Amino acid sequence: xASLLCRARVLAVAGRSLMVSSVRTMSKPGGIPLNVDHAxxxxxxEMDMKEAGLEDPFDLKVKNVVPGTRESPTxxxxxxxxxxxxxxCEEEATVVNWMWLExxxxxxxxxxxxxxxxxxxxxxxxxxx
Numbered sequence: 001x002a003s004l005l006c007r008a009r010v011l012a013v014a015g016r017s018l019m020v021s022s023v024r025t026m027s028k029p030g031g032i033p034l035n036v037d038h039a040x041x042x043x044x045x046e047m048d049m050k051e052a053g054l055e056d057p058f059d060l061k062v063k064n065v066v067p068g069t070r071e072s073p074t075x076x077x078x079x080x081x082x083x084x085x086x087x088x089c090e091e092e093a094t095v096v097n098w099m100w101l102e103x104x105x106x107x108x109x110x111x112x113x114x115x116x117x118x119x120x121x122x123x124x125x126x127x128x129x
Contacts, residue, residue, distance in 0.1 A: 045123060057123060068114040073106045077120035087113055 036047050049057035059077060068074035076085055081103050086096040089111030101107055101117040108114050 049123065059120075067112070068116075070106060070108075070114050073114035073116040075118045076101055076115055078103075078117050079120050079122045083117055085115055087111065087115075089113070 036044075036051075039047055046057055065074050076083060078101070083101050084098060085101050086098050087109045088095075089097055089109065097110055099107070099109060099115075101115055103117045103119075106114050106116045
């Protein structure tokens with residue numbers, strides 16, 4: 001008796017069909033909103049800047065720069081008093097040496113490269129047309 005109930009239940013579940021519907025974007029009324037349509041705050045600012053052509057609005061991508069010296073350090077822009085910076089001390093290194101840079105002076109990495117925090121302008125929202 002139990003085996004008949006189990007077999008009936010399995011057949012009922014296996015017989016269900018799959019329903020698929022098409023997806024429309026917000027360009028038409030009643031569609032599903034895109035990420036840009038419901039983003040707010042920093043996410044919205046980043047999307048607007050990327051749309052305007054600035055691919056790295058928060059200056060987070062890795063940069064290959066010439067090692068800084070005490071007389072001409074590598075300049076790191078920031079709108080804050082401190083910023084965390086990673087230095088790959090050797091070309092083949094697999095470890096990043098992280099350090100906090102503070103405004104007001106030149107700081108030296110363990111490998112001998114010099115860095116200096118400089119003033120940067122805050123990001124301004126992009127005006128949509």
